[in-house]
Amino acid sequence: MKIAILPGDGIGPEIVAQAVKVLNALDEKFELETAPVGGAGYEAAGHPLPDATLALAKAADAVLFGAVGDWKYDTLDRPLRPEQAILGLRKNLGLFANLRPAILYPELAGASTLKPEVVSGLDILIIRELTGDIYFGQPRGVRECPDGPFKGQREGFDTMRYAEGEIRRIAHVAFQAAQKRDKRLTSVDKANVLETFQFWKDIVTDVHKEYPDVALDHMYVDNAAMQLVRAPKKFDVIVTGNMFGDILSDAAAMLTGSIGMLPSASLDANNKGLYEPSHGSAPDIAGKGIANPLATILSATMMLRFSLGKAEQADRIDSAVKAVLAQGLRTADIYEEGTTKVGTEQMGDAVVKALA
Amino acid sequence: MKIAILPGDGIGPEIVAQAVKVLNALDEKFELETAPVGGAGYEAAGHPLPDATLALAKAADAVLFGAVGDWKYDTLDRPLRPEQAILGLRKNLGLFANLRPAILYPELAGASTLKPEVVSGLDILIIRELTGDIYFGQPRGVRECPDGPFKGQREGFDTMRYAEGEIRRIAHVAFQAAQKRDKRLTSVDKANVLETFQFWKDIVTDVHKEYPDVALDHMYVDNAAMQLVRAPKKFDVIVTGNMFGDILSDAAAMLTGSIGMLPSASLDANNKGLYEPSHGSAPDIAGKGIANPLATILSATMMLRFSLGKAEQADRIDSAVKAVLAQGLRTADIYEEGTTKVGTEQMGDAVVKALA
Ligand SMILES: CC(C)[C@H](C(=O)O)[C@@H](O)C(=O)O
Ligand SMILES: CC(C)[C@H](C(=O)O)[C@@H](O)C(=O)O
Numbered sequence: 288m289k290i291a292i293l294p295g296d297g298i299g300p301e302i303v304a305q306a307v308k309v310l311n312a313l314d315e316k317f318e319l320e321t322a323p324v325g326g327a328g329y330e331a332a333g334h335p336l337p338d339a340t341l342a343l344a345k346a347a348d349a350v351l352f353g354a355v356g357d358w359k360y361d362t363l364d365r366p367l368r369p370e371q372a373i374l375g376l377r378k379n380l381g382l383f384a385n386l387r388p389a390i391l392y393p394e395l396a397g398a399s400t401l402k403p404e405v406v407s408g409l410d411i412l413i414i415r416e417l418t419g420d421i422y423f424g425q426p427r428g429v430r431e432c433p434d435g436p437f438k439g440q441r442e443g444f445d446t447m448r449y450a451e452g453e454i455r456r457i458a459h460v461a462f463q464a465a466q467k468r469d470k471r472l473t474s475v476d477k478a479n480v481l482e483t484f485q486f487w488k489d490i491v492t493d494v495h496k497e498y499p500d501v502a503l504d505h506m507y508v509d510n511a512a513m514q515l516v517r518a519p520k521k522f523d524v525i526v527t528g529n530m531f532g533d534i535l536s537d538a539a540a541m542l543t544g545s546i547g548m549l550p551s552a553s554l555d556a557n558n559k560g561l562y563e564p565s566h567g568s569a570p571d572i573a574g575k576g577i578a579n580p581l582a583t584i585l586s587a588t589m590m591l592r593f594s595l596g597k598a599e600q601a602d603r604i605d606s607a608v609k610a611v612l613a614q615g616l617r618t619a620d621i622y623e624e625g626t627t628k629v630g631t632e633q634m635g636d637a638v639v640k641a642l643a
Numbered sequence: 644m645k646i647a648i649l650p651g652d653g654i655g656p657e658i659v660a661q662a663v664k665v666l667n668a669l670d671e672k673f674e675l676e677t678a679p680v681g682g683a684g685y686e687a688a689g690h691p692l693p694d695a696t697l698a699l700a701k702a703a704d705a706v707l708f709g710a711v712g713d714w715k716y717d718t719l720d721r722p723l724r725p726e727q728a729i730l731g732l733r734k735n736l737g738l739f740a741n742l743r744p745a746i747l748y749p750e751l752a753g754a755s756t757l758k759p760e761v762v763s764g765l766d767i768l769i770i771r772e773l774t775g776d777i778y779f780g781q782p783r784g785v786r787e788c789p790d791g792p793f794k795g796q797r798e799g800f801d802t803m804r805y806a807e808g809e810i811r812r813i814a815h816v817a818f819q820a821a822q823k824r825d826k827r828l829t830s831v832d833k834a835n836v837l838e839t840f841q842f843w844k845d846i847v848t849d850v851h852k853e854y855p856d857v858a859l860d861h862m863y864v865d866n867a868a869m870q871l872v873r874a875p876k877k878f879d880v881i882v883t884g885n886m887f888g889d890i891l892s893d894a895a896a897m898l899t900g901s902i903g904m905l906p907s908a909s910l911d912a913n914n915k916g917l918y919e920p921s922h923g924s925a926p927d928i929a930g931k932g933i934a935n936p937l938a939t940i941l942s943a944t945m946m947l948r949f950s951l952g953k954a955e956q957a958d959r960i961d962s963a964v965k966a967v968l969a970q971g972l973r974t975a976d977i978y979e980e981g982t983t984k985v986g987t988e989q990m991g992d993a994v995v996k997a998l999a
Contacts, residue, residue, distance in 0.1 A: 365835075368835070400758055421777075421836075422836055424800070427837075427838045429842055432804075432806045437806030440807045440808050441842070442804050442805060442806040442842070443837075443838045443840070443841065443842025443843065444802060444803060444804040445804075445837050445838050445839050446800060446801075446803070447777060447800060448788075448799065448801075449798060449799055449800075450788045450793030451796045451797045451798065452793045452796050453793055479724070479726050480730070480777075480778055481777065481799075482783045483801050485799065486797070486798070487799065508889070508890055509889045509890050509893040510893070512868070512890045512897075513894060513897040516897040517897050530833075531890075533833075534864055534887075535868070538868040538871075538894065541868075541869040542872060544873075
């Protein structure tokens, strides 16, 4: 089985190296092939998503992705900026289902800015639709304002949209994920204002008929943002569109205070997927050897489970990560007094050792 | 000076009654005229925003609004649902600037789900554009999907848009608000994905030239949602569009744990405004006499300050509210052991007494 390794920019290469080390330590061997992406893609081939990188990602059974972006690319035209690579991969590989767990490990309860009783034991799953919505809708651009009080002025515009089939397939993913958990699904919309999300709500309600064992509720996005702060543990699985999911999944991740621990999966219709940490490329600490590699290692776990059919190996890595946390090892981002501060490599080595 | 009083639904009438009591207790007398809105408007005249109510709001110097919405109207067609009243008022009165302070009173630090050190002393101001964006953009609806893999299926769609003049005027409001505070403004966008918000960012950057004394930074909306949870006190003033503002202002309000304390103002180009509590109509506790009237009383304060030019009277009410908190009086939503639980009317009476 072939895995495309796309380290990217900033701390990407350091953290991906640790995940690769962990994968190589498994009994099962995988074919790993590396290619540049993001700023690194631009440097190597003049484009954030070079053709060869896209071809590799398409040919592979799964993609392990680090992170992209660096201030030094801020002045490039938008189509050349690093983050376009991630949008291009999602679109070209049809990665419509983004799964983002927000889990608070008991050992890290102190890292959260929320009171321990509000977040300890937090375990929610946000499922974000990833190839539709206002991210890709056409038309978009800057035009002359066609009517109203600002007629004749320039205006920026974009199109939000969801087709029935797009909503159905992400709803199925969400109901099935809920069936494997606490059987509760919250669909987040803005049906009181948006036609797109009234339609979304109607279709999700229709798909629900096929999953009578799952309890479905609907929540407006503004209220969902509030409830995540007020009582996040009340959620089990949340499903929402691309734009709202972007905002809510980051907010949910931050509730844990340990975004350096959170993996993510972006899946296509056949469970092929791209796996990446929920955090960014953190150019400010790149190359210092202090970044937390655990979100990337746990992303590799998700990859083994969802795309490579190696649940047992995934369980072994998950246990190894829990073991190093129990040993008190912490990278700087999750360090607290009384624990042992380690660097990126040491953390990767510790996971490998705990695997044995 | 004439104030339109629109109590609305749920707890609206009870809390507005307290604010009216406080206004009547001032030396300055105002002409108050009441009209039904929301579900109450539908009951009275078959529409959530009856013509007479809109006419009154237009004729008045300011509008004091309670809250709208009740589950019993959930089955009505969208144009007849209570929340359409608030959208209609914003649009028809040109209330483009929504000012929502998120302030944590020292006495209420315990009410937050966040750790005291993260939120105590919180004082941020969110300025949300209120008449543009995807809320009102045309075209919108359900149509046949014109192209792509879902061609021929039904799709829901909406248009996001901002004209140059719309962005300029809200940017001016935001820079001027920042000038009166800590002189720091964060403009929240999603310029890495949306044409509308790349345009937004460009225009805000241009308006900044007129306010060299204000420090401007730009932040993506997903990051802003994270930073609000991680370190909310780092913000001073935030300005953003209608949709992102809807989500972020509610999240920011919930950080305080005391949304029953938070007022809001929605202003037109001439500082005429609509004033309402940041919380909703809470139909579950309506009529029980336990709702917190302070957000509405503080909304009246904003009204005196921004629309009626009575800053001194506004200060008096603000001090009275601080005094009742210092006395330990609390409605159920902000009650903690060691304080005195009071009902809606008692709280209103206490503020009137403290005014004297
Ligand atoms: C980089 C950006 C385009 C991207 C998004 O908005 O989807 C990122 O925020 C994410 O969530 O993966
Ligand atoms: C009721 C709804 C239409 C409204 C909005 O989305 O603007 C509300 O959430 C608000 O923030 O005032």
